[in-house]
Amino acid sequence: MNRVSNTVEEAPGSVAELLGNxxxxxxxxxxxxxxxxxxxxxxxxxxCIADSNILIGEAGTGVGKTFAYLVxxxxxxxxxxxxxxxxxxxxxLFHTDLPVVQRTLKQHPxxxxxxxxxxxxxxxRLERAMQNPAMRDPTLSAQLAIIRNWAAQTQTGDVAxxxxxxxxxxxxxxxxxxxxxxxxxxxEEQGGCFVHKARKRAMEAKIVVVNHHLFCADLALKEGAFxxxxxxxxxxxxxxxxxxxxxxxxxxGRRLSSRQLFDLARDSHAEFLSEAPDMxxxxxxxxxxxxxxxxxxxxxxxxxxxxxxEEVASEGxxxxxxxxxxxxxxxxxxxxxxxxxxxxxxxxxxxxxxxHIENLESYRDQRDEDYIHWFExxxxxxxxxxxxxNVAKPFAQALSQLQCSWVFTSATLAVNGSFxxxxxxxxxxxxxxxxxxxxxxxxxxxxxxxPSDMPAPADPAFDSAVMRVVLEVTQVSRGRAFVLFTSHRxxxxxxxxxxxxxxxxxxxxGQMPKRELVDAFQSMGDAILLGTSSFWExxxxxxSALSCVIIDKxxxxxxxxxxxxxxxxxxxxxxxxxxxxxxxxxAVLALKQGVGRLIRDVSDRGVLVICDPRLKTKExxxxxxxxxxxxxxxxxxxxxxxxxxxx
Numbered sequence: 159m160n161r162v163s164n165t166v167e168e169a170p171g172s173v174a175e176l177l178g179n180x181x182x183x184x185x186x187x188x189x190x191x192x193x194x195x196x197x198x199x200x201x202x203x204x205x206c207i208a209d210s211n212i213l214i215g216e217a218g219t220g221v222g223k224t225f226a227y228l229v230x231x232x233x234x235x236x237x238x239x240x241x242x243x244x245x246x247x248x249x250x251l252f253h254t255d256l257p258v259v260q261r262t263l264k265q266h267p268x269x270x271x272x273x274x275x276x277x278x279x280x281x282x283r284l285e286r287a288m289q290n291p292a293m294r295d296p297t298l299s300a301q302l303a304i305i306r307n308w309a310a311q312t313q314t315g316d317v318a319x320x321x322x323x324x325x326x327x328x329x330x331x332x333x334x335x336x337x338x339x340x341x342x343x344x345x346e347e348q349g350g351c352f353v354h355k356a357r358k359r360a361m362e363a364k365i366v367v368v369n370h371h372l373f374c375a376d377l378a379l380k381e382g383a384f385x386x387x388x389x390x391x392x393x394x395x396x397x398x399x400x401x402x403x404x405x406x407x408x409x410x411g412r413r414l415s416s417r418q419l420f421d422l423a424r425d426s427h428a429e430f431l432s433e434a435p436d437m438x439x440x441x442x443x444x445x446x447x448x449x450x451x452x453x454x455x456x457x458x459x460x461x462x463x464x465x466x467x468e469e470v471a472s473e474g475x476x477x478x479x480x481x482x483x484x485x486x487x488x489x490x491x492x493x494x495x496x497x498x499x500x501x502x503x504x505x506x507x508x509x510x511x512x513x514h515i516e517n518l519e520s521y522r523d524q525r526d527e528d529y530i531h532w533f534e535x536x537x538x539x540x541x542x543x544x545x546x547x548n549v550a551k552p553f554a555q556a557l558s559q560l561q562c563s564w565v566f567t568s569a570t571l572a573v574n575g576s577f578x579x580x581x582x583x584x585x586x587x588x589x590x591x592x593x594x595x596x597x598x599x600x601x602x603x604x605x606x607x608x609p610s611d612m613p614a615p616a617d618p619a620f621d622s623a624v625m626r627v628v629l630e631v632t633q634v635s636r637g638r639a640f641v642l643f644t645s646h647r648x649x650x651x652x653x654x655x656x657x658x659x660x661x662x663x664x665x666x667x668g669q670m671p672k673r674e675l676v677d678a679f680q681s682m683g684d685a686i687l688l689g690t691s692s693f694w695e696x697x698x699x700x701x702s703a704l705s706c707v708i709i710d711k712x713x714x715x716x717x718x719x720x721x722x723x724x725x726x727x728x729x730x731x732x733x734x735x736x737x738x739x740x741x742x743x744x745a746v747l748a749l750k751q752g753v754g755r756l757i758r759d760v761s762d763r764g765v766l767v768i769c770d771p772r773l774k775t776k777e778x779x780x781x782x783x784x785x786x787x788x789x790x791x792x793x794x795x796x797x798x799x800x801x802x803x804x805x
Contacts (some may be wrong), residue, residue, distance in 0.1 A: 161423075162205070162213070162592040166197040166543050173200040173229045176578070182262050183225075195594035196222045203565050204230040205358050207393050212557075212564040212589035214399075214580065216571040217605045218596030218787065219754050224251065228259040229393050231365060232267070236392035236563075238365045241373040243398030243405075245273060249318055251397075252367040270363035271316070272388070274372045275335040278352040279305070279315040286368075287332040301329045315352025324671075334628035360388070369399070370405040377556045378409040392562050399566035402746055403583040407548040411529065412515045416539035419487075422514065423447040426494060426507045433501035439493040443486070450486040454479045458535045461678050466720040467500050467531040468524060483725045484518050487511060499772050500740040520544060527728070532720035539589065544652050547728045554585030564589075596757075600787040603763045604756060605801050607631070612771040615711050621648060624710045624769045625655055630769055632707060634799045637662030637684035639706035642694055642752050649688050667693060679703065695751040700758045705802070707756045708767040712782065713748035714741060742778055746785045753786055764803070765798055 168175040174197040174497050175181055184190045199217050206213035207230055217223035231238045233247065242248050252271045260266055268696065284306065287293055293302050301323045308320050318335060335353045360366045368388065373396075396402055423444040430440040443652070456468075457479040470475050494508040521542050524531060529544045571580045577591050609627050613619045632639050638662075645648040653666045663682050665675055667689040679687045680703045688694070693712070722741075728736045729736040749768075757762045766789070773779040783791075 160590050161680075162198075162202040162590050162656075164195075164198045164592065164594060166194050166201060173197075173204045173233065176229055176263065177225065177488060186262050190687045193220075193222060193597050194399070195597050196226050198568070199594050200226040200229055201373075202590065203227050203395075203567075204234070206565055206590060207231075207234050207236065210392075210561075210563050212586060213566070213592065214571060214577050214586070214589055215565065215567045215592045215594070216577070216684060217567060217569060217594050218598075219569055219757060220598045220710070220760065221569075221594055221598045224255050225259060226395070227261065227397070227565060227567060228256060231393065231395060232263055232265040233260060233394065237363075237390070238393040238395065239373070239388060239391045240365065240367045240395045241370055242367075242400045243370055243578045245277065245318065245369055247398065247696070248273070248367055255403070267363045267364035268359075269367070270359040271314075271367050272356055272360040272372065273316065274375065275353055276330075276335060276619075278335045278356065279309055279312070279317060279333060280335040280352070280709055281309065281350055282388065283335070284309055284333045287329070290332060290701055290780055293329070293332070298327075298329050301327055302333070302613045304550050305329065305333055312352075316356075326541045349605040351453070352359060366391075370396070370402055373410040374402070374406045375558075377406070377553070387567045391560075393565070394562055394564040395567070396559070397567055400567070400570045400580070400751075401568075403580075406584075407545050409545065409551045410546050410549050412517050412544040413541055414514060414521065415541040416455060418510075419451045419483075419514065422507060422510050422636070423451070423464060423490075424504070424512075426490065428508055429501065429503035431496075433504050434497040437497050440490070440497065443493060446514055447490050448485050450479075451481045455535065455538065455540050456601075458540065459532075462535050462537065464534045464720065465532065466724060467521070467533055467720075469720075470533070480518075480522065484515070484522065484663050487515050487518065491515060517544075518542070518793050528593045530724040532724070542625055547725060548583065550583060550585030551583055552676065554587075557586070569754055572748045572785070573743045573746045574784050579739070579747075582739075583712050590792070596755050596787055598760060598762070599789075600789040604787070604789040605765045605797070606789050606792060607765055607767045607795075607798050608771075608773055608793050609767070609795070612769055614775075615770060615772070619789075621651060625652060627767065627769055627787070628635060628652065628656070628708055629659055630767070630795055631706060631798060632660060632662060632686055634802050635706040636802070637682075637686050637767065639686050639708055640693065640697075640699075640704060641686060641688045642710070643688065643706045644711045645700055645716075646690055648710055656686060656688070660686060664688070672697075691782055693755075694748060695754070698758055699755070700762060702763075702805075703764075704758075705753065705764045706767065707752065707764065709749070709752055710769050710771070712745055712768075712772060713752065714745045738778075742781060746782055749782055750785060757787075763801075765801055767798075 166174050168178045169294055177183060177192060177197050177200055179192045184192065195217065199221060202213055202215060203226060217226065231240065242251055254270060255714060287302060293299055304322050305320060312319060317330060323329065324351055366388065373388065426444040430437060457474060457476045491508065491511045494511055498505040498508040521531060521544060528547055530547060532543050532545065534541050558635060571577055572593055573579050575593065612623050628641055641652065643652065649667065653664065656664045656754065663685040665679055665685050665687045667675070669675065672692065675687065676697055676699060679685045680699050683703050725740065726736040729740060753766055756766050773782055
């Protein structure tokens with residue numbers, strides 16, 4: 159790797175000058191101050207784009223990395239794909255950040271927002287849903303009416319426009335586009351298809367905003383034949399790049415769920431009625447598939463479980479139930495294959511059935527050591543998963559086949575100043591790198607409190623000790639705290655105790671949608687919010703409403719996770735130290751995300767509390783500390799009291 163210089167020269171017309179104190183942003187945005195860190199990152203990205211290179215860039219909180227890549231993207235004469243971690247961030251980038259930079263630079267090339275199929279309304283499926291008996295439920299019927307009214311006026315078909323129907327509503331499964339139902343649209347149907355229109359806009363645009371799920375799905379599906387979903391591109395910018403390895407693992411693997419199988423059985427029965435009512439085998443074998451799916455779920459037992467398939471394959475009749483499921487799928491395929499010429503619906507069912515058969519065959523074949531075979535059961539369903547041991551090989555292949563500039567950026571990519579872990583996960587060998595620190599004054603405005611005399615996390619007394627610290631600290635901070643847990647069990651116990659013992663409002667993950675919960679926390683001004691993994695990143699609360707972040711344990715992945723266990727075994731077999739090369743770096747990056755919730759603006763002040771004594775007792779504790787922003791470290795509670803008294 160080659161480190162890029164962090165020094166900045168504001169040459170005339172350069173991206174550094176555009177982001178400087180005399181540039182268009184300074185002229186148009188009151189209070190704008192140039193940040194050398196932002197200018198350095200933008201300069202490195204601009205050079206990477208010009209030279210068709212690969213760049214890995216970490217930008218600490220407050221650098222403004224979004225503008226640092228948008229300015230080079232808009233000023234270069236190349237086609238650019240911008241990919242970010244979630245649909246929420248994708249919408250924010252497209253509807254908020256990108257227009258601001260366009261107006262400021264007076265650059266208005268064609269831009270497009272592209273999401274996966276399931277984010278778009280399908281008018282054909284909407285019409286079918288209106289006739290579906292399942293929609294007679296009063297709640298679903300009311301939501302369907304809202305969607306129908308919106309469908310008459312929407313230009314994009316993007317379901318994010320519908321604010322009055324919850325994202326979790328079952329009605330969306332009946333009205334949105336899907337590969338199973340919409341991939342064979344006729345030219346006439348495509349004319350009114352929102353997915354087709356969105357893809358057409360993307361093909362014509364200079365800048366296309368996508369998310370990692372769509373981007374990785376396209377990489378995995380095309381295996382080199384890019385361009386059907388994502389247009390040919392000269393530049394790919396991956397924001398929130400720390401999420402990419404886990405997202406890529408989903409799409410370079412395979413998954414078969416009970417829901418997919420139930421959908422196939424029910425759709426086969428529906429298409430039998432409309433397209434082949436004389437072929438009773440379809441009806442009978444679809445019913446047999448539903449029974450086989452239920453029997454297979456029951457073979458796991460009542461409890462919800464998650465584990466490696468090899469550990470349970472010999473349990474009871476699981477292996478035989480899996481064989482029955484496989485045989486039943488093959489029996490359904492026979493009449494579907496024969497009837498598929500009668501209509502597009504039956505052809506779709508045939509294609510899906512064949513895909514499920516192939517996935518199940520791959521799952522039953524335990525000889526492929528490149529994939530981890532694991533399962534998960536829910537109250538009434540299950541999923542069978544094939545996850546790559548790592549995605550370095552397939553991603554590196556995609557990287558080499560898609561010849562363009564690549565920019566990977568995030569606030570959390572480096573471990574102890576090194577990008578080696580991130581680089582290894584994606585198979586990136588030769589690239590440029592830059593690391594720019596946060597411009598915020600952590601030494602002055604933040605403090606790291608490591609409570610003394612904490613028992614080890616495995617000690618039965620640990621949870622009680624954490625609650626003692628939480629109550630003590632939130633008393634002097636006057637609420638205004640995030641308490642982040644590494645397990646739902648610990649969160650639930652803490653919620654029950656805090657509701658009894660704390661004088662401040664207590665908000666708990668899951669009691670309302672995440673955005674509403676964060677808004678309520680900010681508006682209350684003295685609340686305590688308890689969260690697990692989804693609150694460790696992507697939450698932005700500026701100002702005094704969030705003045706303290708308390709973390710119970712170092713966020714090592716659960717040792718019982720089947721994917722982690724398999725990867726550890728694979729690394730050991732190859733002579734790799736799984737702890738230092740994989741588990742430790744992953745935990746460091748997760749901790750950096752949690753810590754990043756504390757200081758979100760130049761005027762923010764706050765205390766970070768980490769209750770895990772391993773930061774002091776274990777040698778690897780220094781790796782965590784050295785990867786965090788530099789701030790004063792204290793171990794006495796009166797130091798926290800003095801910090802808040804100084805407000």
